[in-house]
Amino acid sequence: MAKYMLLLYGDPARWEAMTAEEQAAHMAAHEAFSKAAGERILGGEELELPQTATTLRGAAGGEPLTTDGPFLETKESLGGFYVIEAADLDEAIALASLLPEARASHSGVEIRPAVFHG
Template identity: 50%
Template sequence: IRESGHYVGCNRLLPPNAALTVRMRNGKVLTTDGPFVETKEQLGGYFVIEAKDMNEAIQIAARIPGARYGCVEVRPIAEDEQTIRALGFEKVGSRKSEF
């Protein structure tokens, strides 16, 4: 992926017991130990890549070693509210959010 020029960055994540979930409610910062959703699957790390479209992103993701024994989720990055709305999603943090 690096040689092809698609690589932007990656990193490992600590296990879920090291996670905190952060919420803002009534002007106060609330934290909860652990991930937001209980699940059997864990997010172990992430890659940020550049791709011209979703098809190219899928082809790049298929070359990530984790795809051989697990799975790789491909998700576009929404960098601003205009993009989020254009994609048909609600603002992050709203009850109707699909993120």
């Protein structure tokens, strides 16, 4: 089994504007994903909004420069992640397609295989 990280991106303004019914449907979709993936989910979390991010970047002199906020100014930001095990990319795609972020026009799911060092 390979490990994959599912990075959940979306427009924070759209997430914050969801009605209670939309939020409930969104959470229900994550629960359905969790049920379908079962023990293949190795971890995952929802993340705080982008304005709470701190970014470290290399600077002259070798010491990292610390800045508030995300590195890039984008409309979509990283909102959460799952780490899963899957037999192959096709299975990872099938599982990720159950996530609401894979179906909404204002969000998306990036699937990245983990590198095995051993």
